[in-house]
Amino acid sequence: MSIQSFIPPQRTLMGPGPSDVSQRVLSALARPTIGHLDPNFIAMMDEVKQLLQYAFQTSNSNTMAISAPGSAGMEACFVNLITPEDTVVVCRNGVFGERMVENVKRIGAKLVIADSPWGRAVDPQILEDTLKNNPQANFVAFVHAETSTGARSDAKTLCDIAKRHQCLTIVDAVTSLGGIELRVDDWGIDAIYSGSQKCLSCVPGISPISFSEQASEVIRNRTLPVQSWFLDQSLVMGYWSGEGKRAYHHTAPVNSLYALHESLLMLQQEGLENAWTRHQKQHKALATGFARLGLDFIVPEAERLPQLNSVYIPKGIDDANVRQFLLQEYNLEIGAGLGQYAGKAWRIGLMGFTARSENVVLCLSALENALAKFS
Amino acid sequence: MSIQSFIPPQRTLMGPGPSDVSQRVLSALARPTIGHLDPNFIAMMDEVKQLLQYAFQTSNSNTMAISAPGSAGMEACFVNLITPEDTVVVCRNGVFGERMVENVKRIGAKLVIADSPWGRAVDPQILEDTLKNNPQANFVAFVHAETSTGARSDAKTLCDIAKRHQCLTIVDAVTSLGGIELRVDDWGIDAIYSGSQKCLSCVPGISPISFSEQASEVIRNRTLPVQSWFLDQSLVMGYWSGEGKRAYHHTAPVNSLYALHESLLMLQQEGLENAWTRHQKQHKALATGFARLGLDFIVPEAERLPQLNSVYIPKGIDDANVRQFLLQEYNLEIGAGLGQYAGKAWRIGLMGFTARSENVVLCLSALENALAKFS
DSSP states (O other): OOOOOOOOOOOEEESSSOOOOOHHHHHHHTSOOOOTTOHHHHHHHHHHHHHHHHHHTOOOSEEEEESSOHHHHHHHHHHHHOOTTOEEEEEESSHHHHHHHHHHHHHTOEEEEEEOOTTSOOOHHHHHHHHHHOTTOOEEEEESEETTTTEEOOHHHHHHHHHHTTOEEEEEOTTTTTTSOOOHHHHTOSEEEOOTTSTTOOOSSOEEEEEOHHHHHHHHHOOSOOSOSTTOHHHHHHHHOSSSOOOOOSOOOHHHHHHHHHHHHHHHHHOHHHHHHHHHHHHHHHHHHHHHHTOOBSSOGGGBBTTEEEEEOOTTOOHHHHHHHHHHHHOEEEEEOOGGGTTTEEEEEOOGGGOSHHHHHHHHHHHHHHHHHHO | OOOOOOOOOOOEEESSSOOOOOHHHHHHHTSOOOOTTOHHHHHHHHHHHHHHHHHHTOOOSEEEEESSOHHHHHHHHHHHHOOTTOEEEEEESSHHHHHHHHHHHHHTOEEEEEEOOTTSOOOHHHHHHHHHHOTTOOEEEEESEETTTTEEOOHHHHHHHHHHTTOEEEEEOTTTTTTSOOOHHHHTOSEEEOOTTSTTOOOSSOEEEEEOHHHHHHHHHOOSOOSOSTTOHHHHHHHHOSSSOOOOOSOOOHHHHHHHHHHHHHHHHHOHHHHHHHHHHHHHHHHHHHHHHTOOBSSOGGGBBTTEEEEEOOTTOOHHHHHHHHHHHHOEEEEEOOGGGTTTEEEEEOOGGGOSHHHHHHHHHHHHHHHHHHO
16 A cells, blocks of 8 residues: 545535635634543533524524434434324425435335425425325425525425424425525424535534424434434433533544534624625626526526526536536536436535635636637 | 634543544644545545555455444444344443444344443353354344443454354444454454544544445345435445445545544554554553552453553542543543443543553553542
């Protein structure tokens, strides 16, 4: 073996995540490791919880960070809340709705899929009709910001419909948290999960989650053990809960939580509404540039996520050639299409720390040169 | 909120993990984040795999790092290999054997527990007898290095017995990897998992795992879907496999994998046997000092782990007072007792980068002062 220390290139990350991580967060990440039961660390975890409550706009006491990526956060919400006796309506309009379907199947619960077209928001009327036809349904799950297409669903309206039908709601906020308006308590979201590496611009690997009091009650009252020991919230809560002695469950990812703390602190210092406005402003600038370059969005304007811009690859342009050129020539990463859009679209992220003017102009100039070179 | 950036104290970590992380690994951790599908990152993952094969002493192609802590690595081994039709013998001699029991229960497989006393190695005769009495058993699981007690089991002999009874073996190497002799291929281990934060002295949050060809065949042939989507190896392998295009499964913890790469490289540069010898040498020095202080080991000498030294708390000494004093006065963390030994023992780690002479003398002097102060 002739392996050497790995020195990564310095990229600009404008794909679907991870987004650019600021030096401030990287420096926090690299601070000396301390024990996961160290009183200083426990105090920091309490701050992470407070900062997450702010980011989610919730007073849920059951708010914490799962020690694994967003897909584990998704699984944590499903396996803790749902048993084979439940009926779950999954609104599916992309890859991550499909992943929810997979989760329900593996639990063995009754599954009802409410399909909306890819590249569009979840259609509230389709959910309404599905719930009318399935009065036994007791959970509704949907993706707030579909990372595979860049579509933004109206989480407030979908939650309203679910509540009128006496359903608890499970919401994927992996790409939405910190990038667009999200109000867990006001909107009646019962279980929500996100990822560290999108609009929080923390390093990948951590999943913030939160459960409403009603959802926490469901978890407390379940008799069937959660199928995952690692994700069993009744155990994890013993480590994250605010009162008394912390019970060891697993060793927390200490340094990654330093980084999450710092990224959440940056969000709090900027102000949540200011962060939402910044994403929208940079998106507008990017969209104006795309129009100039003749690039068409997949998603209709009213349903677009500012933080994830999916555009069709122009006819005659080779997907891989362009992305490779951007990476090699400009150290610029943009995302490939996913699922139905593989090879047909690019996904251009403006998430968190990436959502800055310098990146918008870099991306537009680099894309212009790439299109000229390969057309 | 008046939260500020978190600046952790500089500790010396001599508990049961995390161990001290070297500046070399912390610096690797803080390098710029790149995409999880970046060609440079994929090349680094291939190196991580090679380095893990060296550390595990295996040629298993199905060797990788789970994007979550050791307890998720444990769960990955169990949920991928075992179905409700299987019969699993779990050798239990501490907390982590009990955790294996929990995993088997949540799968709904048939469970046979082979108990050995806490603080002792797993008794091979007990396993032999258990297998004779349970000829339908097809899996044997045990903990190589029981972190709750400091007992070292004879993994080679236990695997031999399991093989003679046509069982596949699942081995917990969370605390053993890099600290004591471990030879996955020579010993016939079929599934093994470890943790990043013990004798590898990487940051916590990652779990190296490896499956033998026979175990991989079991995974490929299963018809029942794995109950965890996140840990489903048939999907994860599409991202970690060496050939062709990598399929997106979840976003890898990019920076933590930089750190793992660096810590494994340090192990490879030191040499595996040299690392084992170093742990043994520092353990001897620590044990000599303990004898001088009148501290008695829980585990008989022949069954002791060099990297985790459990000693009884002397009569009349208050556990919490001593640990708090060590932390406040010397920034020294030692571990509390766990499970049956809670309040009765200390666990003093000499894992990875922590296993250095300067830490041995610090620990002995600090403990001597603490015992004098509180007796």
